[in-house]
Amino acid sequence: MAYDVIVIGGGIAGSALATVLANQGIEVLVLERERVFKDRVRGEAIHPWGVAEARALGLLPAMLTCGREVRYWTTSFGAPPGDRRDLILTTPHQAGALTFYHPTMQETLLQAAARAGASVQRGAAVIHVEPGHPATVQAEMDGQLETLRANLVVAADGRLARSRGWGGFIVQRKPHPLSIAGVLLEGVQAPEDSVHVLYYPPRARAAMLFPLGNQRFRTYVVYPTETTPVSLGGHRNLTHLLAVCQEIGVPPAWFDGARLGGPMATFDCAEAWVEHPHAPGLVLIGDAAMAPNPIWGCGLSSVLRDVRTLAGALLSQTNWRQAGHAYALAHEHDRRALLRAEDVLTRLLFEMHTGEEGLRLRVSPRQVIGPARRLDIVGMGPDAARVL
Numbered sequence: 001m002a003y004d005v006i007v008i009g010g011g012i013a014g015s016a017l018a019t020v021l022a023n024q025g026i027e028v029l030v031l032e033r034e035r036v037f038k039d040r041v042r043g044e045a046i047h048p049w050g051v052a053e054a055r056a057l058g059l060l061p062a063m064l065t066c067g068r069e070v071r072y073w074t075t076s077f078g079a080p081p082g083d084r085r086d087l088i089l090t091t092p093h094q095a096g097a098l099t100f101y102h103p104t105m106q107e108t109l110l111q112a113a114a115r116a117g118a119s120v121q122r123g124a125a126v127i128h129v130e131p132g133h134p135a136t137v138q139a140e141m142d143g144q145l146e147t148l149r150a151n152l153v154v155a156a157d158g159r160l161a162r163s164r165g166w167g168g169f170i171v172q173r174k175p176h177p178l179s180i181a182g183v184l185l186e187g188v189q190a191p192e193d194s195v196h197v198l199y200y201p202p203r204a205r206a207a208m209l210f211p212l213g214n215q216r217f218r219t220y221v222v223y224p225t226e227t228t229p230v231s232l233g234g235h236r237n238l239t240h241l242l243a244v245c246q247e248i249g250v251p252p253a254w255f256d257g258a259r260l261g262g263p264m265a266t267f268d269c270a271e272a273w274v275e276h277p278h279a280p281g282l283v284l285i286g287d288a289a290m291a292p293n294p295i296w297g298c299g300l301s302s303v304l305r306d307v308r309t310l311a312g313a314l315l316s317q318t319n320w321r322q323a324g325h326a327y328a329l330a331h332e333h334d335r336r337a338l339l340r341a342e343d344v345l346t347r348l349l350f351e352m353h354t355g356e357e358g359l360r361l362r363v364s365p366r367q368v369i370g371p372a373r374r375l376d377i378v379g380m381g382p383d384a385a386r387v388l
């Protein structure tokens with residue numbers, strides 16, 4: 001069978017793009033290998049600049065059916081109270097952060113794609129793509145091997161994307177000495193109208209709590225991989241994770257009666273990307289094109305920026321080779337800007353500094369992400385890098 005576009009992966013990137021293109025009459029097929037989405041410990045908070053992208057794409061009303069806009073973002077160095085920022089009043093797009101349970105958002109957007117007219121095939125695992133015009137996709141569906149063709153294949157198959165190999169892309173990696181451990185906690189007593197981020201620069205650690213509603217918080221700890229004796233992963237390490245949170249400054253009362261609401265998982269904070277995510281008949285979007293350092297929570301906002309950039313290019317011209325190339329150039333521009341800004345923040349807040357330098361840096365992080373917001377990746381994303 002032949003389609004205008006085949007999208008590999010029904011994550012937030014793939015289903016958002018499919019919805020936008022199908023709404024404009026493009027014939028789209030989405031191939032998603034999972035029949036039921038489960039908790040993979042993935043992003044559940046979209047920054048205000050990403051909310052603005054969702055708004056521009058017309059996706060925000062659907063996303064709000066399973067998400068909530070959180071107005072405040074509280075940053076503290078050690079125990080709260082810290083800087084309680086009103087995101088709606090202080091961001092260029094006057095938006096809060098959008099929080100949600102990731103599997104439900106995937107389901108919601110995949111249903112939106114189907115409603116817009118896209119064909120959606122669940123339980124369909126893509127095993128090979130042959131780039132070209134047309135591009136060919138081989139997928140296993142219900143035990144059968146199917147061969148499909150499309151003018152354009154969009155690979156949105158996530159941070160471990162096999163599509164990068166099929167397209168012959170070179171994957172760049174920037175290793176990182178930090179790790180992040182995350183878990184969904186229920187029964188947390190923290191204020192639910194705010195995201196809570198607590199930094200502890202002397203030990204290069206941070207705790208982050210994202211409210212999902214009904215006292216459920218996606219909770220993360222960031223720590224230097226080498227300096228933590230116990231790997232923060234697996235159910236048995238919950239007590240350890242809570243102890244680390246409290247050492248960073250999370251009030252113990254917040255965790256009175258807290259319990260696990262899902263699996264715990266640990267990730268290294270390495271960045272991985274493809275410099276020009278376009279090959280003949282094949283484009284990468286979302287984490288497949290760039291999986292940023294999860295500490296800064298820009299993955300989903302970047303996903304939505306990719307969708308707007310690629311959809312804009314495809315819908316504004318008939319030459320899809322040029323459209324794919326234009327998308328890849330814009331993607332690289334944004335990627336460099338975002339990673340430049342994230343790199344500065346990472347160095348300021350997570351590299352262990354001593355002596356005079358340490359003293360200077362304990363002050364400057366407040367200037368950069370405190371009320372002065374000199375490097376506002378929460379509000380502005382890649383555009384924040386222009387102050388550097």
Ligand SMILES: Cc1cc2nc3c(=O)[nH]c(=O)nc-3n(C[C@H](O)[C@H](O)[C@H](O)COP(=O)(O)OP(=O)(O)OC[C@H]3O[C@@H](n4cnc5c(N)ncnc54)[C@H](O)[C@@H]3O)c2cc1C
Pocket residue numbers: 008009010011012013014031032033034041042043044045046047124125126127156157158159162180182267285286287288294297298299300301303
């Ligand atoms: C610990 C952690 C915390 C994070 N926190 C945040 C945060 O707070 N805010 C934020 O914005 N971002 C955050 N992120 C990043 C965010 O989760 C990702 O950027 C986002 O999920 C990427 O979406 P995607 O659709 O590109 O990929 P994915 O969500 O990985 O979706 C890929 C989809 O493709 C499917 N698939 C894969 N291979 C195939 C195949 N061969 N055939 C068919 N289907 C296939 C998968 O089943 C999946 O459904 C975090 C990431 C991590 C690891």
